[in-house]
Amino acid sequence: xxxxxxxxxxxxxxxxxxxxxxxxxxxxxxxxxxxxxxxxxxxxxxxxxxxxxxxxxxxxxxxxxxxxxxxxxxxxxxxxxxxxxxxxxxxxxxxxxxxxxxxxxxxxxxxxxxxxxxxxxxxxxxxxxxxxxxxxxxxxxxxxxxxxxx
Ligand SMILES: [Cu+2]
Numbered sequence: 001x002x003x004x005x006x007x008x009x010x011x012x013x014x015x016x017x018x019x020x021x022x023x024x025x026x027x028x029x030x031x032x033x034x035x036x037x038x039x040x041x042x043x044x045x046x047x048x049x050x051x052x053x054x055x056x057x058x059x060x061x062x063x064x065x066x067x068x069x070x071x072x073x074x075x076x077x078x079x080x081x082x083x084x085x086x087x088x089x090x091x092x093x094x095x096x097x098x099x100x101x102x103x104x105x106x107x108x109x110x111x112x113x114x115x116x117x118x119x120x121x122x123x124x125x126x127x128x129x130x131x132x133x134x135x136x137x138x139x140x141x142x143x144x145x146x147x148x149x150x
Contacts, residue, residue: 070094070126075145077105077117077137082145090150091130098122105143109135 078100099117114123137143
């Protein structure tokens with residue numbers, strides 16, 4: 001019953017506003033008059049919709065501030081080369097080496113030593129301290145790489 005009344009009231013407002021806007025437009029009044037009219041109509045409609053919707057409504061949850069996430073960097077081992085050979089990262093970042101060669105490789109430095117990586121296998125390491133870390137492949141010592149941690 002109350003809903004029907006509201007619908008009728010809204011319909012009446014819409015019609016009146018429409019006719020009013022149309023007449024204003026016809027009378028070659030300022031075009032802004034008709035747009036202002038429709039703005040009023042919008043806010044009135046919103047008011048009615050808000051009063052008829054459920055009390056809880058849909059509330060925008062504030063997005064919590066996330067701490068800066070660690071970035072994961074990929075180094076491809078391909079054709080007996082680390083790619084990229086030198087990589088700049090930030091403290092806390094993770095580096096993943098993935099072996100794309102058919103030959104096995106590994107990664108050895110002062111602070112880390114991977115197992116043998118066969119084709120398709122990967123090794124990851126989190127760099128928690130800043131510094132410059134040179135590494136090689138223990139099986140092919142001419143393969144060299146460097147990680148620079150800010
Ligand atoms: Cu190797």
